[in-house]
Amino acid sequence: MRRQQPISVIIKQHFKEQSSIYLFVFVLFLMGVIFGAIIVNSMNLSQKEDLYYYLNRFFGQVAEGKIASSAEMFQQSFFHNIKYLGLMWILGISIIGVPVILVMLFIKGMVVGFTVGFLVNQLGLKGFLLSFISVLPQNILLIPAFIIMCSVAISFTLKIIKQLFVKRTSNVESPFSLFLRYVTIFLFIGVLAMVASGFEAYASPFLMQNVVEIVSK
16 A cells, blocks of 8 residues: 655645746746836826825824724635635636736736835835835735645646646546645635735734834824
8 A cells, every 4th residue: 555645745746846837937926026116116206196195095094093894804805815816726727727827926916016116115114114014914925825826727737738638647647636636725725815814904904003103203
């Protein structure tokens, strides 16, 4: 009877086998972040002033505690993230959805880059502190979740294509086994998204309220 490998060994083997995909996906995400930051610098003064006006209004609401309840924020954040990740997961099954998955990841990176870039551009060091509190904490979990989901979806697609067009051998993993692993990974990523949304809903507002008071001075 074949001895089952420990989870840690399976994870290490997975990252080793798919290292080229992970590297490509990480670089693509990083390009999105850089592009988002570049967009901030290409905006004209009027556009920056309009955004800064809405940003100040948001700061005022945070300082006065006039924001949605933590439970409502958690629900909105979690469903937004899980729908985005779920779409990536479905596109991985569709086989032809790889280009869309890559575009979605690039857009995600672009949003992060634009948010941080705009805050730093308008508020300098205070903006960096604000982005460190409001953007970074949940994205410590969300960014790896999106990168893993994108990489696994691409890997799943490539394996399915290989099984469809390449002559099957005894060493090839069955489609059912591949799909079961694909579902398991998505559930794990869903847990990451849930924890990140929990932090964004319950911890970030408290931290932001204190930072906004510093920024507003």
